[in-house]
Amino acid sequence: MNTYEFGLNGHPLTIETGHVARQAGGAVMVRYGDTMVLVTATMGSKDSTFPFFPLYVDYREKGYAAGKIPGSIFKREARPSEREILSARLIDHQIRPLFPKNLKREPHVLVNVVSHDQEHEADVLACLGASIALGISDIPFNGPFGCVRICEVEGATLLNPSYADRGESDFDIVVAGRGDSLTNIEGHAQEISEDRMVTALEAAHGWIAKMCEWQQQIIDEIGKTKLELQEPVIDTEFEAKIAGLVGDKIKAANRVGDKIVRGETYSEIRAEAVAAIDSEGGEEDRSDDVKDAIDKVMRSDMRQMVLDESRRIDGRGHDEIREISSEVAFLPRSHGSSLFTRGQTQAMGAVTLGTRTDERLVDVLEGKSYQNYMLDYNFPPFSTGEVKMMRGTNRREIGHGHLAQMGVEPVIPSMDGFPYTIRIVSEVLESNGSSSMASVCAASLALMDAGVPIKCPVAGINVGLIIEGDKVAVLTDLVGQEDFQGDMDLKIVGTAEGITAFQMDIKISGISFDIIKQALSQAQSGRQHVLAEMAKTIEAPRSALSQYAPRILSLKIDPSLIGSIIGPGGKIVRGIQEETGAVVEIDDDGTVNVSSVDGAAAEVALSKIKAIVHVPAIGEIFEGMVKSITSFGAFVEILPGKDGLLHISEIANERIGKVEDVLSMGEMVKVKIINVDQSGKVKLSRKALLGADGTPE
Secondary structure, X not given: OEEEEEEEOOEEEXXXXXXXXXXXXXXXXXXXXXXXXXXXXXXXXXXOXXXXXXXXXXXEEOHHHHXXXXXXXXXXXXXXXXXXXXXXXXXXXHHHHHOOOOOOEEEEEEEEEEEOOOOEOOHHHHHHHHHHHHHHOOOOOOOOOEEEEEEEEOOEEEEOOEHHHHHHOOEEXXXXXXXXXXXXXXXXXXXXXXXXXXXXXXXXXXXXXXXXXHHHHHHHHHOOOOOOOOOOOOOXXXXXXXXXXXXXXXXXXXXXXOHHHHHHHHHHHHHHHHHHHHOOOOOOOOHHHHHHHHHHHHHHHHHHXXXXXXXXXXXXXXXXXXXXXXXXXXXXXXXXXXXXXXXXXXXXXXXXXXXXXXXEEEEEOOEEEEEOEEEEEEOOHHXXXXXXXXXXXXXXXXHHHHHHHHHHHHHOOOOOOOOOEEEEEEEEEEOOOOHHHHHHHHHHHHHHHHOOXXXXXXXXXXXXXXXXXXXXXXXXXXXXXXXXHOOEEEEEXXXXXXXXXXXXXXXXXXXXXXXXXXXXXXXXXHHHHHHHHHHOOOOOOOOOOOOOOOEEEEEEOOHHHHHHHHOHHHHHHHHHHHHHOOEEEEOOOOEEEEEEOOHHHHHHHHHHHHHHHOOOOOXXXXXXXXXXXXXXXXXXXXXXXXXXXXXXXXOOOOOOOOXXXXXXXXXXXXXXXXXXXXXXXXXXXXXXXXOOOOOEO
16 A cells, blocks of 8 residues: 655645555545545546547545445435536546547546545546556556646635635636646636636645646656557558648638538538549448548648638638627516527527525535536537437536536626526527527526626637647537547636636646736637627616516515414415415515515515514504404404403593493404503503594594
8 A cells, every 4th residue: 555645725735655546557545635536547448439539537525435325216325416417527537638639548536525525526536546546557648747736715726615715715726737838728717717726726826836747756667668559550642642642622621611511511522522432442441531531631631721811711810700680578488598609509508596495406425415506407409409318417518507507607696686597598509609698698697687687798719729739720619520529628607807717628638827828818818809799789687577476575584583484384375375366485584585477466475474563663654454352452453463452441432331332343443552561562542533523544
């Protein structure tokens, strides 16, 4: 067993190997505080036949880690939660670009969170563990890399902060990188500037470089011999032949702006090339070789066009954004809706407003909580003209939805000022680049259409990269092929004032800070342009909610009065709801929310509640019902559940023999409060409201 320690933010970060999971290719136990993750890296024994790199990453949180029994009906861990999926994607984004391109075997990185102190997050520990587990295994890997979470509290920069510290910071960034470059950034913020973000990244990278040195010492000491990879045999003569056959046609196709037309042209070129090769005879089927050779020509020409001609596939310049159009009130019965189109990418946003009962339960290791704001992202296969089985929400949809949700969240009003549960759904209807950023724009427009008082509009834009040697091109607003054949996809969400969320994926081993700065600058300009285009459709939230949205009225009462609203066995509150059709929700802090699609019904219900909790004061006048009659007076209900004594001497100007001579049961009578004693008992007078002739004044 080997144990290694690294000091970080005043806490020891410990790595242990050789004690558990010894049959895995590489296994480490990472501990920070009392949070522990077991990370294993194992590789398949045979080459995969998949046409893509077959990397598997799984991240699982165990209930026992926090002393909890899972809340599902099976009482065991089942399908990964949204947070587990997001953590797995985070690790995947960091390690995928660091594998050799000619690795065909299937690597599997599996993370098990086995102890959780409910103070330190496990995801960054898992990322670091993945780097070391891969590094000491026999799996070819171009690491190590370091990973830290960074935030700032009262001017102090904190690494791997606690949950409490993260809640006090206006940004939360996970940064990964190698000793000389960045490989991944992901997080959210409260409208921070680009300069401040760069400063945070530079601070994080200083520690990342130290982490890489520390890891390399561990790998040099205990690492296994790496699998030797055979360099792929490239038939350069055949590739040159195909390039000569299709080169001019591919060059022309790469300059067709329409995605569908371009795709059809590519298919025709492939078919013609395969037919030409088949016509030469030979028993070997070389259709796959033809396709691979054509793909190389396509990629090389597209990148050369951008770098040498400063021209993109659709004819745009490097920082030019596709044509934008938008509309609101697109769906007649939705509480708020929009349609946002940028080039051949289109997202429909729909907002639904609900009550507290519509909040989403989140059950994680730190405990249970409720979300009153959520954004869900759907990416149906028709959006790219494909046919696929739809088997529930996939990892990509969860990841893109989370990024959009984090980007919009800083402008969402608090429950105190807008007591609604807000659900946004983005339906991607067309996709040719950055549908997640289109979803942000659609969400912002739909929120304003719904009359949600957001702080300000939000927009998203992505920035890409093509780099060959000393030639560098940073591209704003990628189309799908530029993303697929490019080197970076940096998504930035923000307002006119600053950044609110971001995520960077790369296909190369690292990105310099100079490129990061240029990308952030272009993203800022692009974001401002998109916001200006959105403002042509709607600039601010509507002044009124949709007629189909529930009306929620709020009242704050003394918590000691909650029981009087509920009544014995819930009789009073149930009666109010049945009579008005409104829904009454009461929090322990004394917040009362009354909701109904019918605004008048909500007003009636709220007035009844106000009457129940009203504290009578001397001089107030009420019209109440005579509830009971005694020999010494009558009891009049002045408020729901609140009676006052109308003494026989206060009924009329003159002396009367019996109460029944003037009043009867159930009669409505106008009275004035003349006294409230310390116990709250109320004394009433009818006489005080009569004129000299005995008639009401």
